[in-house]
Amino acid sequence: MTAVDTEVRSSAPQCVFAPLSGEEDAAPAAGRQVLGRVDYGFRSVPPGLRGGVPAMGVHMASEGADPFTELWLTDRPVRPGEDRGLVYAEDGEHLFCAVRVAERGVYREAVRRAYAAAFALLVRRGYPRLLRMWNLVGAITGGNAEGMENYRDFCIGRARAFDEWREHIGRVPAATGIGARGPGIGMYFLARRAGAPLRHLENPYQTPAYRYPRRYGPKAPSFARATWSDGTLYVSGTASIVGDGTVHRGDIERQCDVTFANIGALIGEENLARHGVAGGFRLGDLDHVKVYVRDAAHLPAVRARCAELLHDRAEVRFLNVDVCRPDLLVEIEGICR
Numbered sequence: 352m353t354a355v356d357t358e359v360r361s362s363a364p365q366c367v368f369a370p371l372s373g374e375e376d377a378a379p380a381a382g383r384q385v386l387g388r389v390d391y392g393f394r395s396v397p398p399g400l401r402g403g404v405p406a407m408g409v410h411m412a413s414e415g416a417d418p419f420t421e422l423w424l425t426d427r428p429v430r431p432g433e434d435r436g437l438v439y440a441e442d443g444e445h446l447f448c449a450v451r452v453a454e455r456g457v458y459r460e461a462v463r464r465a466y467a468a469a470f471a472l473l474v475r476r477g478y479p480r481l482l483r484m485w486n487l488v489g490a491i492t493g494g495n496a497e498g499m500e501n502y503r504d505f506c507i508g509r510a511r512a513f514d515e516w517r518e519h520i521g522r523v524p525a526a527t528g529i530g531a532r533g534p535g536i537g538m539y540f541l542a543r544r545a546g547a548p549l550r551h552l553e554n555p556y557q558t559p560a561y562r563y564p565r566r567y568g569p570k571a572p573s574f575a576r577a578t579w580s581d582g583t584l585y586v587s588g589t590a591s592i593v594g595d596g597t598v599h600r601g602d603i604e605r606q607c608d609v610t611f612a613n614i615g616a617l618i619g620e621e622n623l624a625r626h627g628v629a630g631g632f633r634l635g636d637l638d639h640v641k642v643y644v645r646d647a648a649h650l651p652a653v654r655a656r657c658a659e660l661l662h663d664r665a666e667v668r669f670l671n672v673d674v675c676r677p678d679l680l681v682e683i684e685g686i687c688r
């Protein structure tokens with residue numbers, strides 16, 4: 352596999368963590384346009400166009416875990432729109448879209464429909480290269496009406512949509528599937544036009560999630576460990592999993608260490624070269640980091656560990672939410688550029 356041009360191009364949308372604004376629309380940074388906005392706040396707000404910006408609110412914040420707004424900015428003109436329950440905006444190179452599935456007894460068919468609608472939108476608008484998915488799942492390890500974990504139920508619906516659209520959307524990209532503090536499932540996506548170099552990366556120390564054995568659910572989770580596009584590396588939510596198994600149950604410090612070791616191996620020069628991408632990153636290059644912590648009592652220890660290992664200029668937000676497996680205590684995602 353030939354090395355892929357890693358020249359950083361300015362077309363990649365930029366992530367910004369801003370204070371959680373009120374009802375007023377998040378003012379775009381000087382000279383930049385807002386491609387999408389997600390409020391990690393105290394309530395659920397269905398996807399909609401607010402001031403011409405596709406926006407969604409998810410109940411993710413709590414006492415001791417900061418509310419914030421995640422903005423995706425672009426220096427290109429933005430064209431917003433609504434389509435069959437999705438809100439989106441495109442800038443000619445990238446597209447942001449958001450959709451929500453309301454709380455229900457069994458999720459899989461509604462999730463399949465939501466993902467299929469998003470894929471149809473991407474293909475119709477000409478942005479078939481999915482870069483990153485975020486899935487914020489209420490009661491993620493709670494039981495659905497059949498007694499199956501909601502996350503496993505969600506994974507069935509998502510996998511079915513990918514199976515249906517694989518020839519159009521291609522391989523699964525980086526993702527996060529994490530608990531939300533409110534009901535229902537908020538999903539949002541970043542995609543780009545075909546043509547530019549794109550790589551989906553795996554971690555040599557972890558089984559690819561889409562190859563997890565059935566003991567983790569009837570359909571394996573559909574995501575890659577990271578996606579590289581235009582010099583930007585989108586790092587999936589990463590946890591204390593080696594191979595396909597959770598390690599260091601009940602031990603938050605060691606789960607943090609394994610999580611950071613996994614990320615370090617994933618973003619390093621050797622692993623990028625393994626996927627045909629020149630260059631590499633270190634933990635100090637990780638930015639726009641979201642740290643998900645299951646037990647509020649662990650927040651101080653996790654904050655301390657992150658302060659040791661992340662760059663002091665990194666934007667980091669901590670959330671006290673459930674992780675996709677009951678025995679995972681912490682999960683971390685980020686972006687390297």
Ligand SMILES: C=C(O[C@@H]1C=C(C(=O)O)C=C[C@H]1O)C(=O)O
Nearest residue numbers: 526527528572574587588590675
């Ligand atoms: C932590 C893991 O999975 C989590 C679930 C994901 C999903 O289902 O989209 C993606 C990354 C993580 O948020 C893992 O399996 O390693």
